[in-house]
Amino acid sequence: MSGSVVVAGLGPGDSLLVTPEVQRALDNATDILGYIPYVARIAARPGLNLHPSDNREELHRARHALELARQGRHAVIVSSGDPGVFAMASALFEALESGDYDTNTDIRILPGITAMLAAAARAGAPLGHDFCVINLSDNLKPWSVVEQRLRMAARGDFAMAFYNPRSKSRPHQFAHVLEILREECESQRLVIFARAVSTPDETVRTVTLAQATPDMADMRTVVIVGNSLTRQVGRWVYTPRSVVVPASAP
Amino acid sequence: MSGSVVVAGLGPGDSLLVTPEVQRALDNATDILGYIPYVARIAARPGLNLHPSDNREELHRARHALELARQGRHAVIVSSGDPGVFAMASALFEALESGDYDTNTDIRILPGITAMLAAAARAGAPLGHDFCVINLSDNLKPWSVVEQRLRMAARGDFAMAFYNPRSKSRPHQFAHVLEILREECESQRLVIFARAVSTPDETVRTVTLAQATPDMADMRTVVIVGNSLTRQVGRWVYTPRSVVVPASAP
Numbered sequence: 038m039s040g041s042v043v044v045a046g047l048g049p050g051d052s053l054l055v056t057p058e059v060q061r062a063l064d065n066a067t068d069i070l071g072y073i074p075y076v077a078r079i080a081a082r083p084g085l086n087l088h089p090s091d092n093r094e095e096l097h098r099a100r101h102a103l104e105l106a107r108q109g110r111h112a113v114i115v116s117s118g119d120p121g122v123f124a125m126a127s128a129l130f131e132a133l134e135s136g137d138y139d140t141n142t143d144i145r146i147l148p149g150i151t152a153m154l155a156a157a158a159r160a161g162a163p164l165g166h167d168f169c170v171i172n173l174s175d176n177l178k179p180w181s182v183v184e185q186r187l188r189m190a191a192r193g194d195f196a197m198a199f200y201n202p203r204s205k206s207r208p209h210q211f212a213h214v215l216e217i218l219r220e221e222c223e224s225q226r227l228v229i230f231a232r233a234v235s236t237p238d239e240t241v242r243t244v245t246l247a248q249a250t251p252d253m254a255d256m257r258t259v260v261i262v263g264n265s266l267t268r269q270v271g272r273w274v275y276t277p278r279s280v281v282v283p284a285s286a287p
Numbered sequence: 288m289s290g291s292v293v294v295a296g297l298g299p300g301d302s303l304l305v306t307p308e309v310q311r312a313l314d315n316a317t318d319i320l321g322y323i324p325y326v327a328r329i330a331a332r333p334g335l336n337l338h339p340s341d342n343r344e345e346l347h348r349a350r351h352a353l354e355l356a357r358q359g360r361h362a363v364i365v366s367s368g369d370p371g372v373f374a375m376a377s378a379l380f381e382a383l384e385s386g387d388y389d390t391n392t393d394i395r396i397l398p399g400i401t402a403m404l405a406a407a408a409r410a411g412a413p414l415g416h417d418f419c420v421i422n423l424s425d426n427l428k429p430w431s432v433v434e435q436r437l438r439m440a441a442r443g444d445f446a447m448a449f450y451n452p453r454s455k456s457r458p459h460q461f462a463h464v465l466e467i468l469r470e471e472c473e474s475q476r477l478v479i480f481a482r483a484v485s486t487p488d489e490t491v492r493t494v495t496l497a498q499a500t501p502d503m504a505d506m507r508t509v510v511i512v513g514n515s516l517t518r519q520v521g522r523w524v525y526t527p528r529s530v531v532v533p534a535s536a537p
Contacts, residue, residue: 052307053306053307053311054306054307054308055306055307056298056303056305056400057302057304057307058301058303061303095528119404119408120412121404121407121408121413122404122414122415123415123416123528124415126408126415126525127415127525127526127527127528128528130415130520130523130525131527133520133521134518140520140521140522140523141521146407146412148400148404149404150398150399150400154369154371154399154401155398157396157398158369158370158371158396158398159396162370162371162376162379162380162396164371165371165372165373165374165376166373166377166422167419167420167421167422167436168419168420169417169418169419169420169440170414170418170419170420171417177528177530179530182444182530185442185444186443186444186445189439189442189443189445190419190443193419193435193439193440194432194436195419195436195439268384270380271383271390271391273383273394275380276377277377277381278345278377279428280427280428280429280432
């Protein structure tokens, strides 16, 4: 019997944001692997083995899934959001690259609603024009790379979405991010702090760059920074589709 | 009776990628508006009015939806992919900004699987690290802005996803994009042409930047350019999570 590995995106939290494709993969799984709170979202059923593990265990988890597939099992690794955006898909291919597994293993990556899209939808349309997506964690890259990318994003007048803006182990870095943005952007630039979108803990707050403070973000927050044209209409924040032509009725 | 406007993302094509949240909104709609091929994806039912319209009619369509809401109807504007990424959400807020409609209108933006996430999932995990998203159409922005953003994205060593790379009215621009990338990036940089992902017409092709030619893209193609570390394992393309630490077993 031939096994398989699926890496599936569960979306940001609300089960209404889980695609039918992902639900079908969960229903057909023999084994589900993932970070503890994500596996906790999966309903138990007879014949289904749940393998929750800690974060920072990504590569071990990926190897475990490939091992299960070799045994003929159908393993699903669950990620929040989309598995290809700062999540488990890259870890799986790193494990596959080790040479310990058959590169022809039956692997499928199933997309999901990544946090920035859910956050942007709640705020309005702040990512309605060109944008950059940056993981602010420096666990796996030097801080100098983060700083260079922030400056390039600002100088290209991209809107920006930041994942993992702040954690207990990195309390000061998001303050540096705000300092760099203040050097590069005008003080009235709009900044959205969207926390735990689509869960009962959801909060969405929009401030100017001048008003933004580091404590507005934590590890459950996605931060979206508008481009120079991003503006408010009523309670909404949006980035116009056009750089030159002013918005007007047809 | 109080009306509403929903802007809903239908995902890239496959109905298995439509979220239950979007399906519920479609089921509760009195009126569905959108570009002709997207409205064609909606099943007719008694009491549901379909309002297909041409592209380049975005602002008119948005005003129509707000007008229907004023009349107490439940209008759903459908976008392919995610409505907040180069799609109808920004157009709706531009219409709202005109002052002709109540900014307290009941509006909801429902996220969807945007084309780059579906394309990345098919290829592997090319967007597994920081990336930029650029609409290559210059219908609504000057070409100089596109060029500046390409150069900043390359100098930040971002992976890149390009929407609307090429159309009949803009046959030569994608050739310029490739020229700029060749100035900024090494010739072995991986480039993915993902066309009509999740539809019967799907094709996904990976080449090096040296091999890439303008005719590999059309308006149904999302182009993904890796960063300097993006590589292949078996038939997959992925970008490692780490900038410095080499991938290795735990």
